Amino acid sequence: DAGVIQSPRHEVTEMGQEVTLRCKPISGHNSLFWYRQTMMRGLELLIYFNNNVPIDDSGMPEDRFSAKMPNASFSTLKIQPSEPRDSAVYFCASSSVREAFFGQGTRLTVV
């Protein structure tokens, strides 16, 4: 398996634009997580899915953020409209039994 695949690796966008981050989890994993990493706040859990169903989205900062998991092999995190304070590295992780595997992350810069 190629591991958790995230795209794009880098994204630079202008404030106000819509941004969509993509994640392909490891096949067979039933949980998927979206994290955000910044210098100020460290690693924050934004949302996680179990069997494609959102279980806890309490970490989603505001309504501008939304996440979907239409099937077991794909998830998206959308920010609309984007703001400079959304600049961060966004990680997707998938897990089987109590072990999470992380993607390489998407470095988002909003200018």
Added chain:
Amino acid sequence: AQSVTQLGSHVSVSEGALVLLRCNYSSSVPPYLFWYVQYPNQGLQLLLKYTSAATLVKGINGFEAEFKKSETSFHLTKPSAHMSDAAEYFCAVSRIQGAQKLVFGQGTRLTINP
């Protein structure tokens, strides 16, 4: 609720010296505990995990950690530091039952001096 506290955001040791990274957890239920390592511009990689079996857990790259319930600690150690150990290390906790989400500490940046 669960939480993790990593003592020391930066740790610096000499090559060949002992590495000790501290982690204390808070959990109302028996926890699973993890250490992850993050190299620059990379995702997080699992070093080791405690899942209620042996209290001394051995991981990759010569690291190990000991679960001490009485101290609510799960410190990470390595007898002899190598230059390639320079990275950021994260302690994390999750519940054994129920939700699987990982709660991470703030991370400790390890620097190795030649």
